[in-house]
Amino acid sequence: MTVMSDLIERGGIPEGYKVEVFDGRVIMTPQSPEQHWTVRDVEGAVAAAGIARERVFGDVLVTFPGENDAAPDLTIIGFDAERRKNSYSCIDVLAVVEVPSEPEDEKDYVRNVQKYGRYGIDFYLIADPFKKLVTLMSEPYASGYGRILEIPYGESVSLTLATGERVKIDTSTFPTRDA
Template identity: 80%
Template sequence: MSVMSELIERGAVPEGYKVEVFDGRVIMTPKSPEQDWTVSDVKDAVKASGIARERVFGDVLISFLGENDGAPDLTIIDSNAERRKNSYSCLDVLAVVEVPSEPEDEKEHVRNVRKYGRFGIDVYMIADPFKQMVTLMSEPHASGYGRVVEIPYGDPVGFTLATGERVVIDTGTFPTRDAGRA
C-alpha cells in the first residue's frame, strides 16, 4: 500500500486540502477558490458533453505503476475502468485537468507533463489562473507530449477523447488570480 493510499484510508487528509506524494515528499496544499471554481466549470462541461458523472471526478487517487500515485484536480476515465477500492489505474485515464495553486508551478508544468505523457494519458489540460491561459497537450510520448496548444482564457477549448467523445469547454467563466497574491 502506498503512502497516499494509507493517508486516504485513515482519513488523514484535512478537509479543503489536497495531499500528494511527489518525488518522495508529501505535499499538502489548500485548494484555492479559483481551483475549485475552474474544476467545477470543467466538470460541468464534461458532463454536458454526455460523459457520465461516474467517469468524471476530482482528487481521486490514480495509481501509477512503479511511481508515486497522484490525485489530479479532475480526471476522466474510460467507461470500462475498474475501480480498486478508492482508486483507479492510470491505464484507465483518458484525460487529466490540473489547476496550478501557485505561479509557474513546476509540478503541473514540468513533472506532470513528463509523467502523464510517459504513462500514455491522451489529453492533459492545465488551466492556469495566473497566466490566464489553458495549455492543452495531446500525442503522449516517453518524455511528454508531441502536441501543445495554448489557448487564452475566454476562448473555447475542445478536445476529443480516445473513445471519440468530444468535450468543449467555455473558458470565459474561468477565474483569474494575481501572481503577486499567490
C-alpha cells in the same frame, strides 16, 4: 500499500486540502477558490458532453506503477475503468485537468507533463489562473507530449476523447488570480 492510499484509508487528509507525494515528500496544499470554480466549470462542460458522472472525479487517487501516485484536480476515465478501493489505474485515464496553485508550478508544468505523457494519458489540460491561459497537451510519448496548444482564457477548448466523446470547454468563466 502506498503512502497516499494509506493516508486515504486512514482519513488523514483534512477537508479542503489536496495531498500528494513527490520525491518522497508529502505535499499538502489547500485548494484555492479559483481551483474549485475552474474544476466546476470543466465538470459542467464534461457533463454537457454526456459523460457519466461515474467517469469524472476530482482529487481521487490515480496509481502509476513504479512512480508516485497522483490525485489530479479532475480526471476522466474510460468506460471499462476498474475501481480499486478508492483509486483507479493510470491506464484507465483518458484526460486530466490541473489548476496550478502557484505561478509556474513545477509539479504541473514539468513533472506531471513527463509522467502523464510517459503513461499515455491522451490529454493533459492545465488551466492556469495566473497566466490566464489553458495549455492543452496531446499526442503523449515517453517524456511528455508531442502537441501543445496554448489557448487564452475567453476562448473555447475542444478535445475528442478516445471513446469518441467530444468535450467543448468555455474558458470565459474561468477565474483569474494575481501572482
